[in-house]
Structures are given as C-alpha cells and as structure tokens.
C-alpha cells in the first residue's frame with residue numbers, strides 16, 4: 001500500500017506517483033506471453049518518458065519505441081541499448097533521420113513513400129545502409145476513441161498495402177536501404193482482440209508475398225495499443241493477445257516486436273491533487289482543485305475517465321460534482337458528475353490510472369509549473385523530477401526579453 005498522505009506532505013501537490021513494482025509485473029506478464037518465441041518488447045516511451053521510468057524498463061531488458069529523436073536520446077541516456085531502439089512517427093525531420101542513422105539504432109519505421117526517399121537520400125549522403133521497416137495501414141477499425149485510432153485509411157498513419165509492397169521492392173533494390181521489418185499499430189486502448197488478429201493476418205500475408213519475391217523480413221512489429229482498465233472495461237489478456245498474433249504467423253520465423261506503452265505504465269500511476277474550494281453555480285456542484293488540464297489533459301482531450309478516490313474516510317452522502325482546476329478554460333476538468341462526499345480545503349484526491357499520457361502531455365499553460373514526479377519501489381519513495389519553479393518556466397525567455 002502506498003502512503004499517499006505521507007507523499008503529499010513530503011512532496012506537495014499536484015503530484016505524480018509511479019509504482020515501479022506494478023510496471024515490473026506488467027512487463028513480465030507480456031514478456032511471459034511470448035515465451036519460447038524470439039521477441040522484443042520495445043516500451044513506447046511517449047506513454048511516460050521520465051528518465052527513471054525508462055531506466056527501470058532498461059533494467060528489465062526492454063527496448064524502446066521512440067517517436068522523436070529526443071525520445072531516442074532519452075532511451076539511450078536511460079540505458080536502453082541502441083540495438084533495441086526503434087524510431088517511428090509520421091513526420092521525421094531530415095536531421096532526425098540523420099541522427100538516427102548515426103546512432104545506429106535497430107531500425108526506422110517509415111510511414112510514407114516520400115519519407116522512404118528522404119531516408120535513402122540521407123543514408124546515401126552518409127554512405128550508410130539504413131535498416132528500415134514500413135508501417136502499413138491495414139484499414140482495420142480498432143473500435144477505440146477516434147483520437148487514438150490509427151489503423152484506418154482515414155488516419156494519417158502508415159501506408160496502404162499496395163504502396164507498402166512498392167516501397168519494399170524499391171528498398172530491396174537500393175544500396176542504401178535494408179528492409180528488415182514490417183510494422184503496424186492500429187490504435188490505442190484496444191480492448192478487442194478481433195481487429196488485432198485481422199490486422200496481423202493482413203500483415204502476415206504481406207510478409208509471405210514478400211518472401212515469395214525474395215524479400216525476407218526479420219521483424220514482425222505488432223505495435224502497441226493493449227488497453228487497460230480505467231473503469232469497467234474488459235481488457236485483453238497478454239496470453240490471448242500473444243496467441244492471436246502468433247496464430248497468424250504460421251511458417252514465419254521472425255522476431256516479434258511489441259510496442260506497449262499504456263499497458264506498462266497507466267495503472268502504475270497516480271495523480272494527486274488537493275481540494276481548494278467547493279462551490280455551487282445554481283444547482284451545479286464544483287470541486288475546485290490545485291491540479292488542472294495542464295497537468296493531466298486526458299479528460300479534456302478525450303473525455304477520458306479516471307477513477308477518483310478521496311484520501312481518508314470522508315463522512316457524508318455523496319453527490320455528483322465536476323472536479324475542475326484553476327485554468328481559464330471551460331474544458332479544464334478532471335472529472336464530470338463524479339459522486340463525491342462533501343469535501344474540505346486540503347482534502348486529497350487521487351486520480352487513478354494516470355501513469356500513461358499524463359505528465360508527458362503536460363504543459364505550462366497559465367504559467368503553471370509542471371508537477372513533481374515520484375517513484376515508489378519496494379516501499380521506498382524517491383523524487384525523479386523536481387517540481388517546476390517560476391524560474392524554470394521563464395528560463396528560455398528571460399534573456400531575450402525585449
């Protein structure tokens with residue numbers, strides 16, 4: 001049990017707390033599901049990119065899926081070896097591609113014909129052969145929130161199968177490209193197995209048809225997207241997930257690459273905030289807290305649900321309230337119509353499942369310093385990112401003040 005009251009006294013609010021033991025358990029479960037097969041779990045750094053969190057995964061043997069050169073550097077700094085690092089993303093700059101080639105990471109996930117051309121050109125200039133994988137868009141509906149669906153043609157990600165085939169042939173014929181893998185990632189917070197199976201089948205067929213023309217790929221990269229329970233969702237068991245993927249791969253001797261983000265960190269994280277005021281506008285009840293959308297934007301951005309817990313036993317009947325922050329936006333809320341007991345100034349609220357896409361999506365909007373981050377492991381707590389001060393926020397502007 002984590003002593004949240006103690007952590008709030010020690011570190012203040014708003015505060016992110018990450019339970020590393022939970023992350024370890026999630027990682028082991030997924031790794032175990034692929035036992036007996038060549039597999040690489042490449043943690044999707046964007047879910048929670050705190051250096052100490054990434055370093056924890058490095059120690060567990062994880063690789064890293066990165067979507068910017070900044071994330072690649074974070075992964076390396078945190079101790080993930082270069083041969084376990086992938087670089088994905090729909091819009092890589094030339095300098096990012098060049099740096100990825102210089103750093104000699106495992107492969108670049110290419111997302112368009114135009115990008116393939118740039119990678120080839122840059123590799124040629126550097127006199128290198130770029131290991132690449134192509135992100136295909138299998139046009140499968142992942143049945144998740146439209147903002148986190150990525151595997152339909154209407155989404156900006158990947159290329160259609162026909163284009164992919166053309167790209168593989170052109171890569172195969174290039175001196176400066178080495179096609180080593182195939183990649184898909186159809187969406188996030190997936191709770192249904194069928195779309196995953198369907199996508200994997202389409203991709204496995206592609207691998208076979210490429211093998212028939214002498215293009216042998218080594219990496220079957222199934223992306224991330226495994227959902228977690230925020231409220232009452234039914235989720236996919238890692239074992240069933242692995243079986244669904246493996247079921248499509250008969251006859252294929254490839255390394256399975258998996259890029260979990262949310263699955264590894266979401267339910268390891270807690271966002272702690274303190275009650276400032278209660279207020280009513282007519283009949284509508286509001287609980288104003290010191291955390292806001294700049295700390296945790298998921299409710300505002302996706303209408304996402306986070307379970308809320310009041311620390312300590314509060315007496316009194318619950319009634320629905322919106323939990324809102326101090327930011328000057330009506331969209332600044334952490335929960336809507338949440339049943340809460342009467343609350344007092346200083347009461348602590350815990351928002352659960354805040355370990356993925358929480359802190360990382362934070363900003364300094366309204367000149368608010370970002371929260372501190374704390375890890376807990378084996379009952380011990382430790383600060384892993386200092387709370388931002390006013391000085392931190394203005395540091396890059398001050399000397400340029402007109």
Ligand SMILES: *Cc1c(COP(=O)(O)O)cnc(C)c1O
Nearest residue numbers: 044088188224225259260261262
């Ligand atoms: C975001 C992302 C992931 C991780 O998604 P989760 O839903 O957090 O597992 C994996 N791969 C790619 C390419 C991504 O963009």
